[in-house]
Amino acid sequence: MDAEQSLEIDPNPIDPAAVAPAPIDVAELAHLLDGPYAAVRDQIRAHLPDHAELLEPQCRLDPDDYRRRVRQAVLDLAAAGDSVFGLPTAYGGGGDLGASIAAFETLAFGDLSVLVKTGVQFGLFGGAILQLGSTAHHDRFLADVVSGRLLGCFAMTERGHGSDVQSLRTTARYDADSGQFVINTPTDSAHKEFIGGAAVDARLAVVFAQLEVDGTAQGVHAFLVPLRDEHGRVLSGIRVEDDGHKIGLNGVDNGRIWFDSVSVPRAALLDRYGKVSEAGSYSSPIDNPDRRFFTMLGTLVQGRVSVAGAGVSSAKIALAIAIRYADRRRQFAPRGTTAETKLLDYGMHQRRLLPRLARTYALHCAQQALVAEYHDVFTRPDSADDHRRRALESRAAATKALSTWSAVDIIQACREACGGAGYLAENRFAALRADTDVFTTFEGDNHVLLQLVAKGLLTNYSSGFNDLDQLGLVRFVAGQAVETVIERTAVHSLVEQIKDVLPGSDREWDRQAGIRDRNYQLAMFRWREEHRIAGVARRLKRGVDDGMSPEDVFNRCQSHAINAAWAHGERLLLEAFADTVAAMPDGDNKITMALLCDLFALSTIETDRGWWMEHGRLSAPRAKAITREIDALLGRLRAVAVPLVDAFAVPPTALAEGLDNLAS
């Protein structure tokens, strides 16, 4: 979805005085949400019951048994062809990247250890071989990866270096005499850590290590290193430790790996972006080592797109449980009456659940826009220049951060909204919270990801922005006028254009535009984003002008940069939601979705209203009017809250039937 499009949508067509929307067509809305991959999603939904027993809390009590069942579930999915939509058809895959994400999002309605182990085998392990290897690697390994005959792992993170991948310590020295690479763990903190599959199942590992050829460091490259023989025995030179019990995802065998000068053949180097000749000369299609490194990482963006989708699916499960429960559970009868009130009829309960429902719809729309862009960029690589690729990486990072943080908040709120009943493990909340917790950390710590987003905004994804460290960024931004920084950002042109469709000056918008006018809402989100980016640029320049050290300058700006990235992410959510609504055929569904989009936009503005007021962009009376409008929207949307979660089409096996009983 190109941001400019969203200018074409007409102002919110709903009459504010309209009564609660008519009952919506759930099947039609569900089909809209399933989008272009409805068939794939249905295929996965049909198989989810096969492993429904993994959702029973009991099956988590014996970790070894749980791991065995999860591995078997992954193999079953492979056998059914349900987990390999993303790998090439030539090797038995589905050859459709968008479909692979849709499948992943739907698998997230089932046991999340199965989901993550599937992602490790086919996404990270298989994906690395596909993206970083050459045809010889594909021909030799991918068919076995697809079939599950060869289970592998993705050994990037080290204990000493997680977020800072470029500083990994594992070494891969080329020995020209033997024509082999020697993989080594030089210091204890350089061991691979949290590697899914390493503890038990993985026979082959994609190992990221610092390549050294003839005494010259060539940066991080990926190597295929055997860990176990076909009987599962750990090979000599390899030491493996089990990470043991974790907060969640205990069906995944995470482990640690040490390499003691392990020799692997020259062909073990995944050499798409860097080759070593037999004689020991290094060559790469990308001269700049930083650019090479970040290009390699960029090909692995699928992981973030996938986790973002899993976060949205998890939030859907929690909301489906809590809203259905609140529509059945009654508590407290007005004195002198016997009919107790449904939880969902309480204004506070609506406040707790419905804005989160609206946010989940917004996240769903943004996720589908991300998937469409990801599919297009990677399916038609020639069509995508570097700028577009970097913008995609930034969009994936922002969507992943907002999706996974929202999931944590939504699952917790939904658990509390179900009271003691929600505390019983049979109701899914236990596994849901525990298993999704690490989503905010893996595939990139959310705070680190938002800094990456901010860097992209400040540099407009300029070539080589990726390898700017904090100091480089400070110098880059300080080296140009703030206006230049702003004029280059995508959002700036949007703000300029939005001024044409809204009357007069900023102040006049505040007075004249209806708060449910979609263009007003979009203008507010875009203005906040642009203003925050400018604020960071100004702070960076001022710090340098004041002679502060670049470290201090960056540090003073860090939280502001992350706030700017957050505003950017929320702007993407609103645009995606607004575009989805605008594209819907007229009818009750569109009316309801427009109201839900209003609720997302206005409750987001309400939450951060202090900032807009601080910056003279929101008047006190208007801020209060927004709160009143939200209360009115809650009252109107309550009637369709259950149909709106039914449209998520979460399979019954994923829901807490036990809770339904507790409600009555």
Next chain:
Amino acid sequence: MDAEQSLEIDPNPIDPAAVAPAPIDVAELAHLLDGPYAAVRDQIRAHLPDHAELLEPQCRLDPDDYRRRVRQAVLDLAAAGDSVFGLPTAYGGGGDLGASIAAFETLAFGDLSVLVKTGVQFGLFGGAILQLGSTAHHDRFLADVVSGRLLGCFAMTERGHGSDVQSLRTTARYDADSGQFVINTPTDSAHKEFIGGAAVDARLAVVFAQLEVDGTAQGVHAFLVPLRDEHGRVLSGIRVEDDGHKIGLNGVDNGRIWFDSVSVPRAALLDRYGKVSEAGSYSSPIDNPDRRFFTMLGTLVQGRVSVAGAGVSSAKIALAIAIRYADRRRQFAPRGTTAETKLLDYGMHQRRLLPRLARTYALHCAQQALVAEYHDVFTRPDSADDHRRRALESRAAATKALSTWSAVDIIQACREACGGAGYLAENRFAALRADTDVFTTFEGDNHVLLQLVAKGLLTNYSSGFNDLDQLGLVRFVAGQAVETVIERTAVHSLVEQIKDVLPGSDREWDRQAGIRDRNYQLAMFRWREEHRIAGVARRLKRGVDDGMSPEDVFNRCQSHAINAAWAHGERLLLEAFADTVAAMPDGDNKITMALLCDLFALSTIETDRGWWMEHGRLSAPRAKAITREIDALLGRLRAVAVPLVDAFAVPPTALAEGLDNLAS
């Protein structure tokens, strides 16, 4: 602590231009935090290592074994006299209520199933017999309760009625012919639910049921009902079900109980507030049935005081782990250097952890003020009139809600701040999050508790306010002028007095008072509370004047009422923190605590600044100045962050030593 006292504190004495505080005296600060019960806390700390193995994640994998170990730990505590400080010395207890809470707060540094099972046996079960029974009950049972020879449970909640205790359905009909009560579960949803101890260990239950004497309903009363014989066999007429696996606290054997017309002798009625003669006539020292019911509930406030304290202790553990980790863990080196930066030196990391540290100190101070008031009211009952008792119940409800919600937020933020390392169960976060989750629900759902607080604020704890349902509250408030409502609130007089110590009008405060002037901060908190209470009163009246149904009126005000209660709770936090700082001897510790109190006050204002700006009480420039001041405070407090968590004196066994290794 009486709110008026805090007017005596002098404005914050710290020079804003002062550099980072000098190293603080940790031992002295720890002693200050331990307060009047330091000896009791040390006694508990000394015994915590005895059950350290319960903190090993492995021990949670076999639920039956985990439950057995937890029960043994509770019996060991009883044998050591470490768990019964609250029960009378005549029966082997410690006879000191304040000490019992201090012991509970310290036990919360250990396994939380042990904590909760201890609370059930000695606090809820023993406490109910003590508070609701008469001397005969005490003489017959309390010695065995104290020694652990008689394990019991507290059977109040029913599946159909949790928050609405007054409506529970279990019946206790007096049969004059046999001189017995017949306890019965009339409908399936009337069974007792989530009863700790019911699944396995409890032999005797305190059962709350609707008393019916000679065809007349006398309201909810408590009865002693045997569940099992001395061999643990369930008695006839009793049906018990195991609640099974829960999100956390799986060392506690929660269960369900059904009663099939179980006969118990007349003496089974805990009859302090209601007696039934042999002939079958009912008598009570409290005529009004509602007042009687809420008086009985009021005697059980200890449970909320205890959970509030456990929430604070849990937050302390999480912060001690995350801040120590952030002071050791390094990630990312400025380009061209090798020295990587400590996490805690990043501005964003300080933003994530230090305001939560300040909030935890505020919660600690408010908890100690609550405990002091609780101890005084229940130790010298004659000194406490009903108004003071109701104010105590309200303070306990507000502190419990804010403490447990803060714990959930703080534990999650700390887990994320430790990245993947925090995801390993060995680091305590798994158990900490899972076990504390239900704190927001049991001993009163937090949202329901804050409504109780709001009701107290709106009625100034007027006699009988307790039994006002939503409609009664609407009529009560609508029946008087808003000014009357406000003038009667405690905070109103404070706002009036604060005007004397601050120059001129509200607007002038904004311009003239320093934002680090404690009186300015207190004035802001109090003004918000008073203004919100008035707002709710106005909404209630307007709704009635507009002819809305009382249900609609209440519903439209519900979230505003809860916001008012929240503001009240935060005002109590700031006053308690400010009073604690004011009472400290001059020195580096006081300087640091004053800075920390500023950080709490200003970051709380920053979070809700939109509200103050909306209501003309905070100017945009001043709001921005507050954010700048917070950034400055973070930079200054970073240097003492580790000593500040060391002062919590969390025993090493409760901390994640494993994480310390991962940091390096």
